[in-house]
Amino acid sequence: MPVRATLKVLAGCLVGVLCAGGVARAQEAPLDPLTATEIETTFQVLDASGRVPQGAFFPIVSLNEPPKSDVLAWSPGHALRREAFAQVYDRPANRLYEAVVDLRAKRLLSFVERPGAQPAVFDDEYSAADVAVRADPRWRRAMARRGIDADDVFLDVWAAGDVGLPRGAEHTRLLRALSFYAGGLPNPYDRPIEGVMVTVDANRMRVIDVLDTGPRPVNRTATDVTARPGPGLAPLIVTQPDGPGFQIHGSDVSWQGWHFRVGFNPREGVVLYEVGHERDGRMRPIIYRLALDEIYVPYALPDPTWSWRSALDVGEYNLGQFLEELQPGVDVPTNAVFLDEATPSDHGSRGDPPAIPLHHGVALYERDTGMLLDRTDPATGERLVQPGRELVVTSSMVNGNYTYAVDYVFRLDGGLDVLAGATGTLLTRGVATKSIGDAFGTLVAPSIAAPSHQHFFNFRVDFDVDGVRNRLIQADTRTVPSVAGNGFDADESVVSREGFRDADPLADRRWVVESTTERGALGNPTAYELEPLVSTPPYSQASYPPLQHAAFAQHALWATRYADDQLSAVGDHPNQGAAGDGLPADVADRANIDGRDLVVWYTAGFTHEPTVEEYPVMTRETVGFSLRPDGFFDHNPML
Ligand SMILES: [Cu+2]
Numbered sequence: 001m002p003v004r005a006t007l008k009v010l011a012g013c014l015v016g017v018l019c020a021g022g023v024a025r026a027q028e029a030p031l032d033p034l035t036a037t038e039i040e041t042t043f044q045v046l047d048a049s050g051r052v053p054q055g056a057f058f059p060i061v062s063l064n065e066p067p068k069s070d071v072l073a074w075s076p077g078h079a080l081r082r083e084a085f086a087q088v089y090d091r092p093a094n095r096l097y098e099a100v101v102d103l104r105a106k107r108l109l110s111f112v113e114r115p116g117a118q119p120a121v122f123d124d125e126y127s128a129a130d131v132a133v134r135a136d137p138r139w140r141r142a143m144a145r146r147g148i149d150a151d152d153v154f155l156d157v158w159a160a161g162d163v164g165l166p167r168g169a170e171h172t173r174l175l176r177a178l179s180f181y182a183g184g185l186p187n188p189y190d191r192p193i194e195g196v197m198v199t200v201d202a203n204r205m206r207v208i209d210v211l212d213t214g215p216r217p218v219n220r221t222a223t224d225v226t227a228r229p230g231p232g233l234a235p236l237i238v239t240q241p242d243g244p245g246f247q248i249h250g251s252d253v254s255w256q257g258w259h260f261r262v263g264f265n266p267r268e269g270v271v272l273y274e275v276g277h278e279r280d281g282r283m284r285p286i287i288y289r290l291a292l293d294e295i296y297v298p299y300a301l302p303d304p305t306w307s308w309r310s311a312l313d314v315g316e317y318n319l320g321q322f323l324e325e326l327q328p329g330v331d332v333p334t335n336a337v338f339l340d341e342a343t344p345s346d347h348g349s350r351g352d353p354p355a356i357p358l359h360h361g362v363a364l365y366e367r368d369t370g371m372l373l374d375r376t377d378p379a380t381g382e383r384l385v386q387p388g389r390e391l392v393v394t395s396s397m398v399n400g401n402y403t404y405a406v407d408y409v410f411r412l413d414g415g416l417d418v419l420a421g422a423t424g425t426l427l428t429r430g431v432a433t434k435s436i437g438d439a440f441g442t443l444v445a446p447s448i449a450a451p452s453h454q455h456f457f458n459f460r461v462d463f464d465v466d467g468v469r470n471r472l473i474q475a476d477t478r479t480v481p482s483v484a485g486n487g488f489d490a491d492e493s494v495v496s497r498e499g500f501r502d503a504d505p506l507a508d509r510r511w512v513v514e515s516t517t518e519r520g521a522l523g524n525p526t527a528y529e530l531e532p533l534v535s536t537p538p539y540s541q542a543s544y545p546p547l548q549h550a551a552f553a554q555h556a557l558w559a560t561r562y563a564d565d566q567l568s569a570v571g572d573h574p575n576q577g578a579a580g581d582g583l584p585a586d587v588a589d590r591a592n593i594d595g596r597d598l599v600v601w602y603t604a605g606f607t608h609e610p611t612v613e614e615y616p617v618m619t620r621e622t623v624g625f626s627l628r629p630d631g632f633f634d635h636n637p638m639l
Pocket of ligand 1: 422453454455608
């Protein structure tokens with residue numbers, strides 16, 4: 001998949017807007033993301049330690065988050081540890097090390113080898129694998145067989161996945177490459193060269209296998225992708241003459257009672273910390289940490305050049321580093337405020353620069369959502385009506401043909417919507433049929449078919465509803481026998497141990513996280529409810545190795561007892577990682593979570609049966625879930 005996007009916005013600015021600078025990060029609070037300076041310091045300390053092998057790569061450098069208990073005990077003005085986590089990868093030796101650096105003392109705290117573990121695909125590999133594939137005579141023959149000049153090909157480098165790996169794969173770092181016809185035309189993703197799959201030994205950086213299942217038609221024409229907002233579309237300019245209605249100090253945001261911190265790391269992208277609500281000077285916690293921790297995208301086509309395609313976009317690629325530069329008037333409204341982030345060069349201090357700026361990587365803006373509540377007094381006709389307003393925290397991350405957008409939408413009524421969207425180019429293939437239907441997918445253009453696939457988004461939600469002691473409840477709606485037949489009721493059951501639960505839209509299934517220490521004015525436990533929006537089960541067989549690996553996608557909801565080191569549904573090292581890492585291991589001891597600090601892992605997803613209209617670019621498809629107060633407040637907080 002690919003290289004960091006260089007900014008060329010095809011749509012252009014709809015209105016002439018100022019491109020003001022974003023808010024540069026300055027480290028103030030314990031969970032603030034690493035600054036560019038801190039990334040450089042990390043590299044300096046590692047260089048000086050004498051532990052880093054010559055020419056090593058640095059697939060990730062990110063904040064080593066302090067233990068939750070330390071953060072909860074922290075108050076502004078007090079010093080808390082400030083540490084960086086860094087991966088160091090010796091490519092020829094296939095050895096991964098993980099280091100922790102004390103940024104204040106500028107000292108190496110630990111440097112540990114992780115035998116058998118692989119880092120995510122890193123920047124250098126996209127170009128190095130490209131060179132290796134081009135030099136391989138088998139791949140060149142495959143192109144020649146199709147009458148294609150090697151110089152006209154774009155190579156798309158992927159993590160190797162879990163299917164059809166060569167013997168001895170567990171001792172070798174692997175990459176795979178797909179071929180597309182570029183030929184000097186825009187966007188090679190429109191022109192797949194079907195039937196060719198290349199496997200690369202990334203330690204020696206040479207091709208070890210080329211699978212060629214035979215030529216199929218290759219589109220060699222440019223696709224007309226002129227975006228048409230249309231000359232008839234009237235200007236729409238959002239202005240806030242007094243500035244934004246939210247306050248932002250460093251990473252700390254407050255708006256209409258809401259408080260939270262906007263964090264970032266190069267793996268997950270935006271992370272929200274310490275989400276809470278304040279009323280009458282009392283701050284009440286709701287969520288300690290919230291992030292999109294993994295995406296899983298399996299393709300349905302039973303063909304050996306496709307069956308391995310099952311990206312784990314977050315953990316196999318460090319998706320967060322691909323934050324797109326957001327444009328006012330295009331990605332976000334013109335009243336948006338931006339945050340700038342920084343991500344490490346995989347070349348460390350040899351990088352130019354060592355810390356790569358991600359300008360306007362995150363945006364916050366308020367939007368008008370029309371009427372939020374309305375009621376009319378039947379006697380006087382008097383209306384109580386209130387317009388809706390939302391605060392959106394958004395970012396977009398580009399990984400190859402897809403762009404993933406994550407929105408956190410804060411509402412005046414205490415609700416929070418968590419949304420993931422997918423847009424971009426469908427992964428397509430050349431087919432011999434010109435105009436009839438296509439098994440396992442859709443014919444989207446003459447001789448081009450888009451295979452069916454699914455997108456699963458796992459969000460890790462570390463609830464702290466009025467404190468760390470919480471209870472998880474599953475609520476189904478059931479028919480209750482009654483004389484007239486009208487009876488139905490909510491059937492609630494406590495999820496008292498670690499494990500998983502399935503979605504059940506027919507039962508209107510939802511989950512409630514309540515405090516076991518606080519009660520509302522009516523004696524009820526204070527609580528927040530998780531309501532599924534769009535979701536889908538996986539349709540591949542249970543035995544499909546990528547689904548075994550992405551076990552989180554097998555069930556809509558998982559619950560674990562809080563642990564500082566459990567941040568990923570697929571574990572820390574999913575690239576060439578083992579099935580069973582992450583959630584299956586985390587819940588294995590079925591620990592008691594009732595009245596404890598619990599974490600909810602929810603998967604939203606959609607099944608993508610492509611349509612003709614989605615070629616060559618699909619409009620954004622959004623899925624997610626809603627969090628709604630359920631007795632958390634004594635009345636609607638906007639009244
Ligand atoms: Cu899709």
